[in-house]
Amino acid sequence: MKKKEGQLSKSRMLVFKILAISLPFLLIFLLEVSLRLLQVGDNYSVFIEDKTGKFKYLNPAVSKKYFLNQANATTGFTEAFQKTKQKNTFRIFVMGASTAVGFPYFHNGSFHRMLAYRLHRIFPDVHFEIINTGLTAINSYTLVDFAEAIAREAPDAVLIYAGHNEYYGALGVGSTSNLGNHPVMVSTMLKIRDLRLVQLILKIVWSTSSDQNETDVSETLMERMVNEQKIFLNSEAYQNGINQFELNLNKVLKHLHQQHIPVLISTIASNLKDQSPLLADYQPTLAEQAKKHVAKAKSNLEVGDTANAILSYKEALNIDSSHAENHFDLATLYYKKRAFAKARKHFMLAKENDLLRFRAPEKINGIINNLANTWENVHLVDVKKEFENEAENNIPGKDLFLEHLHPNQKGYYLIAETFVIALKNQNLIKKTWPSVSDSNLFWEQVPFTKVDSLYGLYKTWMLKEQWPFNEPMPAEEQREKTFEEKVAGGLSVGTIEWGDAMNAMFEHYSKKKDLKEAMKITESLILEFPYDLRLYDRVGKLCEKTNEPERAFTYYKRAFALEANEKWSQKV
Numbered sequence: 129m130k131k132k133e134g135q136l137s138k139s140r141m142l143v144f145k146i147l148a149i150s151l152p153f154l155l156i157f158l159l160e161v162s163l164r165l166l167q168v169g170d171n172y173s174v175f176i177e178d179k180t181g182k183f184k185y186l187n188p189a190v191s192k193k194y195f196l197n198q199a200n201a202t203t204g205f206t207e208a209f210q211k212t213k214q215k216n217t218f219r220i221f222v223m224g225a226s227t228a229v230g231f232p233y234f235h236n237g238s239f240h241r242m243l244a245y246r247l248h249r250i251f252p253d254v255h256f257e258i259i260n261t262g263l264t265a266i267n268s269y270t271l272v273d274f275a276e277a278i279a280r281e282a283p284d285a286v287l288i289y290a291g292h293n294e295y296y297g298a299l300g301v302g303s304t305s306n307l308g309n310h311p312v313m314v315s316t317m318l319k320i321r322d323l324r325l326v327q328l329i330l331k332i333v334w335s336t337s338s339d340q341n342e343t344d345v346s347e348t349l350m351e352r353m354v355n356e357q358k359i360f361l362n363s364e365a366y367q368n369g370i371n372q373f374e375l376n377l378n379k380v381l382k383h384l385h386q387q388h389i390p391v392l393i394s395t396i397a398s399n400l401k402d403q404s405p406l407l408a409d410y411q412p413t414l415a416e417q418a419k420k421h422v423a424k425a426k427s428n429l430e431v432g433d434t435a436n437a438i439l440s441y442k443e444a445l446n447i448d449s450s451h452a453e454n455h456f457d458l459a460t461l462y463y464k465k466r467a468f469a470k471a472r473k474h475f476m477l478a479k480e481n482d483l484l485r486f487r488a489p490e491k492i493n494g495i496i497n498n499l500a501n502t503w504e505n506v507h508l509v510d511v512k513k514e515f516e517n518e519a520e521n522n523i524p525g526k527d528l529f530l531e532h533l534h535p536n537q538k539g540y541y542l543i544a545e546t547f548v549i550a551l552k553n554q555n556l557i558k559k560t561w562p563s564v565s566d567s568n569l570f571w572e573q574v575p576f577t578k579v580d581s582l583y584g585l586y587k588t589w590m591l592k593e594q595w596p597f598n599e600p601m602p603a604e605e606q607r608e609k610t611f612e613e614k615v616a617g618g619l620s621v622g623t624i625e626w627g628d629a630m631n632a633m634f635e636h637y638s639k640k641k642d643l644k645e646a647m648k649i650t651e652s653l654i655l656e657f658p659y660d661l662r663l664y665d666r667v668g669k670l671c672e673k674t675n676e677p678e679r680a681f682t683y684y685k686r687a688f689a690l691e692a693n694e695k696w697s698q699k700v
Contacts, residue, residue: 160325163324163328164324168324168327168328169327169328169331170327172190172192172322173187173190173277174274177211178208182211182212184211184281185208185259186204186206186259186260186261190263191204191263191266193321194269194270194298194299195265195298196306196307197304197334199352200305200352200353202263202264202265204260204263205238205261207258207260208658208659209281210257213282216689217256217257218251218254218256218556218557219259219282219283219285220256220257220283221261221278221281221286221287222240222258222259222261223261223262223271223274223278223289224289225267225290226262226265226293226534227292227396227534227535227543228240229260229263232530232584232588233537233540233576233584235580235655235656236575236580237537237576238540239543240260241258241655242544242545242576243258243544243547243548244258244655245574245655246545248682249570252686254558261278264349265296265349266293266297266298267290267299267300267373267376268291268372268377269298270297271288272379273318275379275384278384279387283389285391285392285556286389286390286391287391287394287509288380289394289543291396291488292487292492296353299318300372301365302485303354304352304353304355305353309368311371311375311376347595348594350486350591351594351595351596357484358484359484359485360483361450361489366485370489373492373495378499378502381503381506382503384506388505390554391503391507392506392507392509392547393500393506394510395493395513396496396511396512397512397528397539398479398487398533399525399526399528399533400472400479401459402529403479403487403532404478405453405478405482405483405484407482408452408482409451409483410448410451411448417448418448421441421447425437434461434465437461438461438462445458449481452478452479452480452481455474455475455481456474456478459474459477463475468523471523472522472523484596486532487532496508507550514542515528515542518538518542528542530588531592537580537581541571573648575651575652575655576648576652578612578616578645579615580652582612582616582617583616585616589602590620612633627656630652633645633649634649634650637649643670647667647670647671650667650670654667659690661690664683665687667683668683668684
């Protein structure tokens, strides 16, 4: 009898131990459920459903997961795609950061909208869903999360243009939103940030932090994101950024490969010729010697002795080859002498040695090339090469870029066109493509308006007026502003919304009987609101008035297909 009592006592002790261990986890579980029911914290799902339950779109709150300072969190496109993928639909997801988003134009200045316009015109019988998941100031950690979510949404292709933000993007090694330079720790932290309890704790901690109180939203996002300004070439921080990108991009491509999803990944380009280094410095022990030769070079330039100025800059670089500004100045002299190969070499070295690493080093492109060759479902899209081919004397500058790395209208269209050719070469969408050689026609017709162009210009001026560019705005012309200038000005300072601006422009051009511009506005709105059938009717009628029956037929056919899909989805 005593033996049985002893056995019972041991059993009870085991139960008590299990309860003691389980109780904290049970309390955490109950607290997590309670916080979710009370809607405390944010839902960090990459995609969420609209109120009808028929469509999904990128969650506007998802970027908060990656930014420690919520004031820096960015939002992207909210482009609807059907929850249940319809027949004859080709679904493309775009991944990346600010260039993928189309900064500073956004909307139809982004390459994915130009791509959508191009594909709809090539294949009027195909319903395209091109969903941009890009977010400004994020990097490869975000891409890993997004790839897993995208793979669940039945994509027919994934397009990637990313790599510039490994140092100063959210969670970058030199950013203010840095959780540490250990990828495993960062990945673990990102997973537990989905928990509302963790969000609540972080919110309490952040609310008492001095960093929260010191956030100056009048500064540019570039300035607010930078913690470590000087990252020397091949330094530990530099290599951490390279390793981070390679590890995360490999995870992205591996996951998409496991789901048998075709991936088109692009090399990335930046402004070489017309962007001086944002930060340059000498190696401390070599500074005095190098500075003497630079002073001599500048004296030579004052008297017009370019040949000896070049020699002096070369001497300075022989002493300290890491000074980005000296490489840039030497490259500029070579360019003026039309020694373009030498100029290109030193423009590239100026970018590589720029201590403020907003432009990706070439090792990033090397990783993109290597991983594209590693995974059989991944195909390289060499945008960098296309930019060099298009640029004056094969050195990209202000002919393709607005500032250090964001393309102008021509540059964004070139990215779109390069992806079109890649889709064709990989026999995606259809095995047989009609001719896509009429690129110039589409360049002229792409619905990018005068206001879009001016808005991008004004936003660039506003950006470059502040750190790290610190360039004064051009003097304002003393004349009456045009209608387009007034609208673009209102957009750039936020006194008018984009949709309202487009409607005002449509009314303006309609009254002026400028059917070409009125059509461009309507096509812009269709790209923004592809499920609004009224817009297709409007653009079809405009096409009829401009004697373009084939173009009108294209839009009527798309509207009919959308309406048929809507009726089909209602029966399911």
